[in-house]
Amino acid sequence: MEGIRLQGLTKSYALPGGTLRALDGLSLCLPSGSFTVVLGRSGSGKTTLLRLLAGLEAPTEGRILFPPALASRGRSAVGLVFQEPRLMPWLTVEENVAFALKGRLDGEAVAERTDSTLALLGLEAFRSAYPDQISGGMAQRVALGRTLVFDPEVILMDEPFGALDYFTRRRLQGEIAELHRRTAKTFILVTHDVEEALALGDTVVVLEAGRVVDRLDILLPRPRETGWPQFLPLRRRVLEAIVGGDDLAGDR
Numbered sequence: 001m002e003g004i005r006l007q008g009l010t011k012s013y014a015l016p017g018g019t020l021r022a023l024d025g026l027s028l029c030l031p032s033g034s035f036t037v038v039l040g041r042s043g044s045g046k047t048t049l050l051r052l053l054a055g056l057e058a059p060t061e062g063r064i065l066f067p068p069a070l071a072s073r074g075r076s077a078v079g080l081v082f083q084e085p086r087l088m089p090w091l092t093v094e095e096n097v098a099f100a101l102k103g104r105l106d107g108e109a110v111a112e113r114t115d116s117t118l119a120l121l122g123l124e125a126f127r128s129a130y131p132d133q134i135s136g137g138m139a140q141r142v143a144l145g146r147t148l149v150f151d152p153e154v155i156l157m158d159e160p161f162g163a164l165d166y167f168t169r170r171r172l173q174g175e176i177a178e179l180h181r182r183t184a185k186t187f188i189l190v191t192h193d194v195e196e197a198l199a200l201g202d203t204v205v206v207l208e209a210g211r212v213v214d215r216l217d218i219l220l221p222r223p224r225e226t227g228w229p230q231f232l233p234l235r236r237r238v239l240e241a242i243v244g245g246d247d248l249a250g251d252r
Ligand SMILES: Nc1ncnc2c1ncn2[C@@H]1O[C@H](COP(=O)(O)OP(=O)(O)OP(=O)(O)O)[C@@H](O)[C@H]1O
Pocket: 013, 014, 020, 021, 022, 040, 041, 042, 043, 044, 045, 046, 047, 048, 049, 192
């Protein structure tokens, strides 16, 4: 199956007391067009994995193999969305989305791409608003727009809903699932939220101390509400993989 292949991926950091392995020999295939959620607690290596996939850092050992069509596009094939929208406050929504394209494409192409991205994300009515005039959820949509405007094949999201309230988070999760369905791009989202991982992932990769400790393939359609039948057993399974059975005594 075509996809991004991670082979023995290791990232070590030298610390005063020794070496810390943020990622420890990770081997995985992320099929093209799939939606993978990487789930793990704080410090398990999730952000490190995204930084390596985005090419912001090099692995200490192992390698990442991109399919030929992606490799030939270089960095622009991979887009990264952070937890904080990081918008430029002096630019409107439209200008924020268009900003990084300017100088790379001619004016007409920039306008076309910006318009289609604003339409895709339902942002047209807010195009002239400034970041301090829009909600947190809307700001995160704009941040997503700044990534999508490059038309990346792979979209990496680092806890993109972490700073949002429950209701906004649920709505955006639904929108992301729909966006994935419509674009058929490869989505990789990292989170420490078990419910979010099970609601969104075709595949959920459970990371602990830089290693994959479990992997679930969930074939059910989305959106998945918390009441779906396999939710509780799967939730228990991933919690056991992360914290071990003993810590789950109160969760039965
Ligand atoms: N530049 C660095 N130098 C030293 N240690 C680092 C560096 N970057 C990350 N680490 C360490 O690597 C481990 C994994 O960090 P990482 O940020 O990937 O985890 P995470 O799962 O994304 O956590 P969080 O959810 O808190 O962001 C942590 O122990 C972290 O302290």
